[in-house]
Amino acid sequence: MINKKIEQELNKQLNRELFSAYLYLSMAAYFESENLRGFAHWMKVQAKEEITHAMKFFDYIIERGAKVLLEKIDIPKISWNSVFEVFKDAYEHETKITNFIYEILNLSKNERDYATESFLKWFVEEQVEEEAQTLEIVQKLEKIKDSFTTLLILDHHLGKREE
Ligand SMILES: [Fe+2]
Numbered sequence: 400m401i402n403k404k405i406e407q408e409l410n411k412q413l414n415r416e417l418f419s420a421y422l423y424l425s426m427a428a429y430f431e432s433e434n435l436r437g438f439a440h441w442m443k444v445q446a447k448e449e450i451t452h453a454m455k456f457f458d459y460i461i462e463r464g465a466k467v468l469l470e471k472i473d474i475p476k477i478s479w480n481s482v483f484e485v486f487k488d489a490y491e492h493e494t495k496i497t498n499f500i501y502e503i504l505n506l507s508k509n510e511r512d513y514a515t516e517s518f519l520k521w522f523v524e525e526q527v528e529e530e531a532q533t534l535e536i537v538q539k540l541e542k543i544k545d546s547f548t549t550l551l552i553l554d555h556h557l558g559k560r561e562e
């Protein structure tokens with residue numbers, strides 16, 4: 400069995416991963432409306448990845464004999480002023496998620512829940528990757544500035560992201 404506080408935090412994180420999927424879908428919809436189909440594709444793949452993260456929490460909560468409690472998912476932002484702004488938001492969102500993972504990790508250490516501590520290690524590594532890949536795009540967009548042609552090249556490139 401699992402500690403109540405940890406059960407609650409794992410459920411909150413499950414909700415945050417679903418919200419992440421929602422946020423990235425909203426970003427995908429924004430890109431579709433701007434005819435930037437490559438960026439939209441990248442965000443759709445990202446949204447699917449977030450669903451798999453949510454499912455890892457879902458399965459782990461059940462495996463530990465705890466209860467999955469699905470809560471209301473917040474409404475994500477729906478419009479941005481530029482591609483750069485979207486990816487900057489995505490990057491900032493990932494750093495927030497990383498901090499939440501660290502908080503749950505701290506809690507599981509304090510509560511001597513070694514199983515949860517070990518479960519969360521995968522997410523610590525995953526967040527390094529998630530932050531790095533969004534930051535790389537933010538930095539590229541910073542260099543692109545207002546060149547629409549170069550933006551279309553990046554759009555084409557990101558459209559090739561594999562699932
Ligand atoms: Fe995630």
Ligand SMILES: [Fe+2]
Nearest residue numbers: 419449493529
């Ligand atoms: Fe993520």
